[in-house]
Amino acid sequence: MKIVREALAGTLESSDLLVRIAPLEDGLELVLKSEVIHQFGPHIEKVARDCLARLGVTQALVVIEDKGALDCVVAARVQTAVSRAVDEWTPDWSALS
Amino acid sequence: MAEDCEELVFDTIEVAFFPRIRNELVELLGKCGLSIEEGVDTFVTCRFEGRLVGCAGLEANIVKCVAIDPLARGECISLKVVSEMIHVAHDLGHDHLFLYTRPNNISFFAGCGFYPIVEVPGLVTLMENTPIGIRSYSRSLARLRRDGATVGGIVINANPFTLGHRYLVEQAAAGCDVLHLFVVAEDASYFPYRDRFDLVREGVEGIPNLVLHPGSEYMISRATFSSYFFKEKNVVGDCFTAVDLLIFREHIAPALGITHRFVGTEPFCRTTNKYNADMKYWLQADLSGAPPVQVVEIERTEYGAVPISASEVRRLLAADDFDRIANLVPPTTLQLLATKYRTPRVSAA
Amino acid sequence: MKLRRSMLFLPGANAAMLSTAFVFKPDSIMFDLEDAVSLREKDAARMLVFHALRLPVYREMETVVRINPLSTPFGLKDLEAVVRAGVDVVRLPKTDTADDVHVLEAHVERIERECGREIGSTKLMAAIESASGVVNAVAIACSSPRLIGIALAGFDYVMDMQTERGDGTELFYARCAVLHAARYAKIDAFDVVFSDVNDDEGFLKEVDLIKRMGFDGKSLINPRQIDLLHNAYAPTQEEVDYASRVVAAAEAGERQGLGVVSLNGKMIDAPVIGHARVVLRRASASGVRQ
Structure with a gap:
């Protein structure tokens, strides 16, 4: 899926995360900041990258500000950000779970 | 408690239309030692049981006037206010946000996804809401790096480009191995950026060792040149230009290996004059981890014993005195002024 | 239920x-x-x-x-x-x-x-x-x-x-x-x-x-x-005791295939039994009323 505009999802509140996604020409860059980065950084990044891969997002700049969110919240926020950043969004729920 | 936070009510208002709310905002900001900023048109307000307990303002893409009622302070309010403000800014088309903060609030805004760009030691820090903003800008600049013992930098607004600018750039280029020329991108001038940039590009043709750069938000922009913090703190004078100059010294100059900054002397404009004086302090003094950048002032070129300036050209344009404009600008500028900016004269007939 | x-x-x-x-x-x-x-x-x-x-x-x-x-x-x-x-x-x-x-x-x-x-x-x-x-x-x-x-x-x-x-x-x-x-x-x-x-x-x-x-x-x-x-919504101990007896009587009646359920010589209707079951469910969910 092609990211055509900058988009946001989520909040900075505890147990949530703010995801910012923007078009990028060369590849997928993911920047993660988390209060629990030492313990869970690699895991959160994997959840986010899996989500992006399943949505077929290969070119994007993704910046995540994590506030200790559960995996399912990370997935929901990444998917929402993508859905807001693409031209046409038809959810394939089986690919989102 | 999480559920108490659910009782908060958020609103976005254009403050000019709501004098009553403006008064409430003034009161809340006052409690936090802040005052309302004239340029801030949009406010996010947060109410608890009808009472204003938090606010955040936006002047274009600069976040200002963030305040939480000291009696109601709680992490959940401030994080909600900032989250809401970030979404509102996005809806208004502003994704890249800047803010000025005092050193004691850096950690709060760091928790809101803001990252420091530059710090005026002990006074103020400019932050942006992306961890890779200034970094990727510096990286993109570094790709245009050219080696040389003396690497120069010039920033011009060129409003519009004159023979004075041409002279300045020629002189500077003659004094160094490579010269990086930047055109101010902020559209706050009489001539729009696109026209100013094109005139510079055409006007500097033939000057050797020159690299022309588009401007950016990190250079003489609304964000870097904000008077916001200083007015508020009554710190006037030296600090006004510090943020802009320190970004140049700590990010832009190192990326391109710039050793010297060239600047024209400015007999007419006090702001520019002040800027030049400050430049020596913030670029050369021993106050930053980044190496100093030598400031070189170049005397203005003159026409008929009067220094050439862009403001004079604009004055002549308003008077439709193209005969005299022709003496002050290169042919490319003259042509654009004549075709696009000339006010049709009222015919006597 | x-x-x-x-x-x-x-x-x-x-x-x-x-x-x-x-x-x-x-x-x-x-x-x-x-x-x-x-x-x-x-x-x-x-x-x-x-x-x-x-x-x-x-x-x-x-x-x-x-x-x-x-x-x-x-x-x-x-x-x-x-x-x-x-x-x-x-x-x-x-x-x-x-x-x-x-x-x-x-x-x-x-x-x-x-x-x-x-x-x-x-x-x-x-x-x-x-x-x-x-x-x-x-x-x-x-x-x-x-x-x-x-x-x-x-x-x-x-x-x-x-x-x-x-x-x-x-x-x-x-x-x-x-x-x-x-x-x-x-x-x-x-x-x-x-x-x-x-x-x-x-x-x-x-x-x-x-x-x-x-x-x-x-x-x-x-x-x-x-x-x-x-x-x-929790029943009192008294209500629980009574409901237990109603339900026990109903179950006994079912086992014996009786068309009519009685407790202490009085006939118990279906709505009474239904209500007694609700009382017991509420009690088992959160005890008796404090």
Whole structure:
């Protein structure tokens, strides 16, 4: 899926995360900041990258500000950000779970 | 408690239309030692049981006037206010946000996804809401790096480009191995950026060792040149230009290996004059981890014993005195002024 | 029979509450995609709730999702998401007629087919929020075998009636109508939310009233209200003792194949036995009243 505009999802509140996604020409860059980065950084990044891969997002700049969110919240926020950043969004729920 | 936070009510208002709310905002900001900023048109307000307990303002893409009622302070309010403000800014088309903060609030805004760009030691820090903003800008600049013992930098607004600018750039280029020329991108001038940039590009043709750069938000922009913090703190004078100059010294100059900054002397404009004086302090003094950048002032070129300036050209344009404009600008500028900016004269007939 | 005394509303856009609310253990948890979610966050809330529904902790309890009305651009999208995510019950807001339920039901069945979910496994609940809904309550309550209950929603209803919330007089007819429709259709009846979370006394007074009227339970907006409500619905030790004897007698009667059940020489009717079973279920859920 092609990211055509900058988009946001989520909040900075505890147990949530703010995801910012923007078009990028060369590849997928993911920047993660988390209060629990030492313990869970690699895991959160994997959840986010899996989500992006399943949505077929290969070119994007993704910046995540994590506030200790559960995996399912990370997935929901990444998917929402993508859905807001693409031209046409038809959810394939089986690919989102 | 999480559920108490659910009782908060958020609103976005254009403050000019709501004098009553403006008064409430003034009161809340006052409690936090802040005052309302004239340029801030949009406010996010947060109410608890009808009472204003938090606010955040936006002047274009600069976040200002963030305040939480000291009696109601709680992490959940401030994080909600900032989250809401970030979404509102996005809806208004502003994704890249800047803010000025005092050193004691850096950690709060760091928790809101803001990252420091530059710090005026002990006074103020400019932050942006992306961890890779200034970094990727510096990286993109570094790709245009050219080696040389003396690497120069010039920033011009060129409003519009004159023979004075041409002279300045020629002189500077003659004094160094490579010269990086930047055109101010902020559209706050009489001539729009696109026209100013094109005139510079055409006007500097033939000057050797020159690299022309588009401007950016990190250079003489609304964000870097904000008077916001200083007015508020009554710190006037030296600090006004510090943020802009320190970004140049700590990010832009190192990326391109710039050793010297060239600047024209400015007999007419006090702001520019002040800027030049400050430049020596913030670029050369021993106050930053980044190496100093030598400031070189170049005397203005003159026409008929009067220094050439862009403001004079604009004055002549308003008077439709193209005969005299022709003496002050290169042919490319003259042509654009004549075709696009000339006010049709009222015919006597 | 599932006990449904407390149905806790959770704003669907709030990640923190969705991540923690299972600890409160209401009888049913209701994720709200409608009034608690701003227009800007409708899509985000739908996505969050979709994922929350798939969490193991929520698979263990009854989940309800209040979708947006199908007449809005959000309603059908909400339904597509939550039926696929495995929600137990879909709550339809602003139900005015039985046809509203029929339309919903047809969509649910189509989605169940499309995603391979057992047909009929998605239950429904209709919220009645208008004079039309109250007048049509019986038809609504009988409109689908998927319906597990109907709920009265006070805020919109009083607006429609051109009045406002007060001491309960304004809801008197609607409560009676919804309750009778539910009992007639043999489904559950839920009362309105009590919105002043700081007024425990007022809350308990209202709970006492609706319990005596016969409501199965109430929608709640604050987790603190759960224990208050459960305790108020808990039977006294005396009631438990009596109910135990009624149920024991009924079971004995069944074993012996008797057409008539008696206790202490008095005949016990089916409604008495049914009520005794409810009392015991409430007691086993949260003990006797404190």
